[in-house]
Amino acid sequence: ETGVTQSPTHLIKTRGQQVTLRCSSQSGHNTVSWYQQALGQGPQFIFQYYREEENGRGNFPPRFSGLQFPNYSSELNVNALELDDSALYLCASTLGIPGAVPRAAYEQYFGPGTRLTVT
Amino acid sequence: AQSVTQPDIHITVSEGASLELRCNYSYGATPYLFWYVQSPGQGLQLLLKYFSGDTLVQGIKGFEAEFKRSQSSFNLRKPSVHWSDAAEYFCAVGHYGGSQGNLIFGKGTKLSVKP
Numbered sequence: 033e034t035g036v037t038q039s040p041t042h043l044i045k046t047r048g049q050q051v052t053l054r055c056s057s058q059s060g061h062n063t064v065s066w067y068q069q070a071l072g073q074g075p076q077f078i079f080q081y082y083r084e085e086e087n088g089r090g091n092f093p094p095r096f097s098g099l100q101f102p103n104y105s106s107e108l109n110v111n112a113l114e115l116d117d118s119a120l121y122l123c124a125s126t127l128g129i130p131g132a133v134p135r136a137a138y139e140q141y142f143g144p145g146t147r148l149t150v151t
Numbered sequence: 152a153q154s155v156t157q158p159d160i161h162i163t164v165s166e167g168a169s170l171e172l173r174c175n176y177s178y179g180a181t182p183y184l185f186w187y188v189q190s191p192g193q194g195l196q197l198l199l200k201y202f203s204g205d206t207l208v209q210g211i212k213g214f215e216a217e218f219k220r221s222q223s224s225f226n227l228r229k230p231s232v233h234w235s236d237a238a239e240y241f242c243a244v245g246h247y248g249g250s251q252g253n254l255i256f257g258k259g260t261k262l263s264v265k266p
Contacts, residue, residue: 036194065253074155074241074256075195088253122194124254138183138245138252142194 034059036125036143044149045113053108053146055123063087063128064106065140066098069120081106082128113150120145153178155242157257164232165265172227172260174242183245184225185254186216190238198240201225212236237264 037056045051057064063082067075077090081100095111104125110117124140156175164170176182183202187195199210206218216227225242239261243254 067254067256072258074243074258075254077246077253077255080253090253124195138185138254139197139200140254141197142187144192144194 036123036141038121038123038143038146040146041144042147042149044151047113047115047150049113050109050111051113051148053110053121053123053148055106055108055125055143057104057106057123057125058141061125061127061141062104063126064100064104065124065126066106066108067122067124068092069122069145070116071119075122078108087128110148115150118148118150120147153244153246153255155244155255155257157240157242157260159260160258161261161263163263163265166234167231170227170229170232170236170262172240172242172262174225174227174257175223176225176242176244177223178244182225183252184216184218185243185245186210186214186225186227187241187243187256188212188238189241189259195241198227232262232264234264234266237262 036058039054065080066078069075078092079089080087084100097109100106122145123143126140154177185200186198189195198214201208201218209215214229239259241259242257246255
């Protein structure tokens, strides 16, 4: 069983630039969630993708967007980077079931994260 | 709004001593509760989970947690701490959003272990 993987590990960008982060979900998982973890804080939910569509979003502006591909991998895109976007970005995968929210949907498996630094 | 509070930012215990990390939640319905651990530079690893039933749940690495509805708490415990337990611990509540669930996390408690 392959775990959740993320790339790149670290990234340095300049304010105003755009960035794309990538995530491969755990084998058999069809739902991917993205979280932002600022220094000294707990992870905050950005959004979730299920069946290639955004399915739930936290309190993040539209410049945070994403994609999910047929193989369930996902991208997080952030436009017009701001200094406050510096954080660890975590991807989590789980198994979603159509028309249901099983308990297992909350049992999310996290990748190692991508550390983004905006200067 | 749903929220999770971890009152202790940083705790230091001696190796071999017992440990209790506090977690309080605010949630309208019966909560799904989780504890995750994060080692430096790493992602989050699930320690244990509570959905329903027995209020004392066992997890990995010798950890356990007790759900107390009357106190809105889900405290994490370990009878004897090992140096390798030094890490940051996050309590989370499952939140129903969209047609799938996600997690609301506390701010974490950093655990240091003295030799």
